[in-house]
Amino acid sequence: MKASQRSLLLLEQCFTMTQMKQIQSHLAVSGTLLDPYAAGRIVAFCAVRDFSYAHRFFQHLPHLCRTAFVCNTMIKALVDEKEHESALALYKRMVTDYGFLPNNYTLSFLLTACTQLGDVCSGSIYHCQAIRLGWESYDFVQNGLIHLYVTCNVLESARRIFDASVNRDVVTWTALINGCVKSDQVEVARNLFDEMPDKNAVSWSAMINGYVQAGLFREALELFNAMQTLSGLRPSHAGVVGALTACAFLGALDQGRWIHAYVDRTKMKLDRILGTALIDMYSKCGCVDAARRVFEEMEERDVFAFTSLISCLANHGHSKDAIELFGRMLTEGVAPNEVTFICVLSSCSRMGMVDHGLEIFRSMSKEYGIEPGVQHYGCLVDLLGRAGMLEEAKQVVRGMPMEPDSYVLGALLNGCRVHGDVELGRELVESIIQRKLDHGGVHVLLSNMYASTSQWDDVVKVRKGMEENRVKKVPGCSSIEVNGEVREFVVGDRSVALVEEVVPLLCWIEKHLKSLRLEEEGGAGVAENCFF
DNA sequence: ATAGGGTTAG
Incomplete structure (x- = not known):
């Protein structure tokens, strides 16, 4: 030039x-x-x-x-x-x-188009063109092809190009790493990551998010930390988002707070994606107020940000605020989607706001053009069932346009348990088993229902049936973070630390609460006898 | 002169 x-x-x-x-x-x-x-x-x-x-x-x-x-x-x-x-x-x-004739620029733009359309057929036609015209090993064309095949789940083709390539660069490696992650080969991805000669912030983020995709959250955080100590690179926006997602799943609040401070310190833009990731992290770690603060700080809020905070409020007992926030969302002109309605309907359900919930359910298709899915029917049944309107709930199940799933029937069963309709419950369980929709939770619900009406023989029967049929319930599990370490609690955990330290403390708390209630009711307090 | 790979809610 x-x-x-x-x-x-x-x-x-x-x-x-x-x-x-x-x-x-x-x-x-x-x-x-x-x-x-x-x-x-x-x-x-x-x-x-x-x-x-x-x-x-x-x-x-x-x-x-x-x-x-x-x-x-x-x-x-x-x-x-x-x-x-x-x-x-x-x-x-x-x-x-x-x-x-198309040149390397033309071909790479056309490949981008095919990738966005998920059109691997047209893509392979351009692949042939590239071979014929001698552009196939050109960096942008080659990488465009790998990206196309990865996006369309044809990992073998992507791999073939990679293996044959003599001019791999950081983009080539990163594209293939993503391909492996997409095909559930996160270890292969990690090997590639370790092998690649140069890494930049994008490749680190890709691997961090690869671990997140695979549900390997500790590995994701380890890599996020390694990125800073080993590579000398500063975590980028996507890397931070990935690490926050991992913190959310692990309940790793200290780490999440540190990342938030990093975001502030480096003046990283709190855009919709990062903001939502922060809200979700605080939400899953139980920090409702922090989640609210992040939400208010954001300059632009989309359906993800709103839904994330609505879900946070709904899950932490602030159903009323969740419904209010839904109203604000509508006023601000942000259109709700199917996920939003799941959160809002379950808030109504927990609040016992039957009429309002029904109204929102009806508005879904009428005002927002969203046809209720099986999960929305699940919420509706839960709403009616909890309120004791079992007949109406049954009618909803009968009238739904799709087959009820185990959650819909489970919601109805839960209504039966709460309102002591054991007969309907028994019928339901039979139909659930007939439809082969039973999962452990359904049996547990039935057994709890019998327990609530003191039908102990039936409780034993259900439990025995579960054992005989090898019905397994996914064990309840939660985790908290203490001094930066994440500690998991699983139902049935009998570890020494738990039995010797946590259980006695829980017993003390329980006794203490009971004595407080007695005091409130005017009875004589016995709190002083409750210390260890 | 024109270009590619990573990220959010149930």
Whole structure:
């Protein structure tokens, strides 16, 4: 490139659209617009700022100025605008009408289009083109192909290109690492990660998020820490989001707070994704107020941010606030989606707000165009069942447009338990077992239902039946963080620490609470006898 | 002169 052209390019960065339009008319008058380079610069400049203007300009260009560069730039712009059909049409015109062969730029833009469409068939046609024209080992084409095959779940093809490649760069490696993660081969991904010669912040983030995807949250956090101690790289936005997701699952509050402080310290932009990740981390760690603060700090809130906080409030006993926040969401013009309605309906259910819940359920399809799914019916049945409206709940189950799943029937069964309708409960369990929908939780519910009405023989029967049929309930599990260490508690845990330290403390708390209740009821307090 | 890989809610 000539020095004069380079300085013009730099100068171009300072122009506004209006100035560029002025330059354009000036060029038109002086006849310079017929110069392919000048015309190309105008298209490239406008394509990223005002697409429709660039498009019009392109369509009026004289034939001489429709260079491969201009076509590529327009194809890229069309792909960015998600106008994949038009991008393809332009490509065809470029080849047939203007007589250009696709080059490495053309092919990489077309591959991006195929990847976004998940269209591996068209993608492999361009793959063939690339081979025929000798572009297949060009970095952007090669990496584009790997990305395409990874996205479309054809890991073997991605792997073949990788293995045959003699010019792998950091993008090549990272694309394949993601492919392995997507195909549940997180260990293979880690081996690649260890093997790759250079890593940047994107490759670290990809591996951190790979562990998160695989549910290996401790490994994700270890890697997040290693990134800072070993690589000297600063965790990027995506890395931070991945680490926060891991903290949320582990209940690792200290680590999560540290990351929040890091976000503040480095002035990382609290955008919708990062904000939501923070809200969710605080939510899962039980810090409702911190979650609220992050939410208020965010400059833009989308359906994810709202739903995340609504879910947080609903899960921590603030159902009323959750429903209020739903109202605020509507006022601020953010459209709820199916997940939002699950959270809101379960809030209504816990609050016993039957009418309001029914109204919201009805509004789903009427006002928001969202057809209720099986989970929404589950919430509705739960809402009616908890309120003791078992007949209505049964009618909902009968009238639903899809087969009830174990959660819908489980919600009805729970209603039976709470309101002591053992007969209906028994019928239900039979139908649940007949439909082969029984999971451990259903049996436990039935046994609890018998227990609540003191039908101990039946309790024993259910428990025995569970043993005989080898019905397993996923054990209840929770975790807390103490001094930076995450400690897990699982039902049936009989470890020394638990039996010798935690259980006596729990007994003391229970006795203490009972004595307090006695005091409240006017009875004589016995608190002093309850210390160890 | 035009370009690629990583991230949020039930």
